[in-house]
Amino acid sequence: xxxxxxxxxxxxxxxxxxxxxxxxxxxxxxxxxxxxxxxxxxxxxxxxxxxxxxxxxxxxxxxxxxxxxxxxxxxxxxxx
Amino acid sequence: xxxxxxxxxxxxxxxxxxxxxxxxxxxxxxxxxxxxxxxxxxxxxxxxxxxxxxxxxxxxxxxxxxxxxxxxxxxxxxxx
Numbered sequence: 337x338x339x340x341x342x343x344x345x346x347x348x349x350x351x352x353x354x355x356x357x358x359x360x361x362x363x364x365x366x367x368x369x370x371x372x373x374x375x376x377x378x379x380x381x382x383x384x385x386x387x388x389x390x391x392x393x394x395x396x397x398x399x400x401x402x403x404x405x406x407x408x409x410x411x412x413x414x415x416x
Numbered sequence: 417x418x419x420x421x422x423x424x425x426x427x428x429x430x431x432x433x434x435x436x437x438x439x440x441x442x443x444x445x446x447x448x449x450x451x452x453x454x455x456x457x458x459x460x461x462x463x464x465x466x467x468x469x470x471x472x473x474x475x476x477x478x479x480x481x482x483x484x485x486x487x488x489x490x491x492x493x494x495x496x
Contacts, residue, residue, distance in 0.1 A: 338452050344459070359460065362482055370468035371478075372418050375461040379424070380439065380454055388450035398451075402442055 337386035340416035341395055345404045346377045381416075417466035420496035421475055425484045426457045461496075 347353050355376035363371050380403050384391055392413075399411045427433050435456035443451050460483050464471055472493075479491045 356460075359482060363478060366478075366482070368474060368478060370465050370471060370474060372463040372465060374463075376458065377461065378456065378458045380436075380456060382454055383452040385450050385452060391450060394448060394450060398443060398446070398448060402439060402446070 338383050339386050341382045341384060341391075342414045342416055343380045343382065343395065343399050343403050343411050344377060344414065345379065345399075345409050345411045346375070348408055348410055351408045418463045419466050421462045421464060421471075422494045422496055423460045423462065423475065423479050423483050423491050424457060424494065425459065425479075425489050425491045426455070428488055428490055431488045 353376055356374045359374045359376070360371070363374070382395065384395075388394070395413055399413065400406055404411045433456055436454045439454045439456070440451070443454070462475065464475075468474070475493055479493065480486055484491045
């Protein structure tokens with residue numbers, strides 16, 4: 337038995353988002369003028385053992401240590 | 417006025433996920449044995465003009481042409 341959690345990682349406000357900037361430019365060049373802004377983010381779909389003790393704390397820990405860079409990024413966790 | 421849409425891009429089943437593999441290994445090395453698997457994905461938060469005509473088609477188009485690689489990736493669109 338297992339359960340699923342998703343960790344979403346976003347750049348903090350004010351941090352340069354080069355992928356977002358590039359995609360914005362490309363959209364304009366391709367003639368799409370309906371888009372005001374694009375922000376890039378990443379996510380991690382974690383499959384965890386159902387009987388894991390203290391799993392929310394562990395997910396917070398690995399999100400801070402491994403999945404994100406707390407200096408420039410924030411994360412949110414969602415139960416699936 | 418604007419509205420928000422999020423495009424989630426995932427690797428197709430069976431396509432090698434190097435980031436996922438690396439994070440899985442790191443979790444084991446760090447002593448976390450509660451995690452069965454990790455899958456990596458990316459997302460794009462689009463801010464679109466509220467009066468855009470035919471916006472769903474355009475988002476599908478840019479998702480196929482620019483935001484994902486249809487050979488190895490799939491995408492889903494969510495209204496926020």
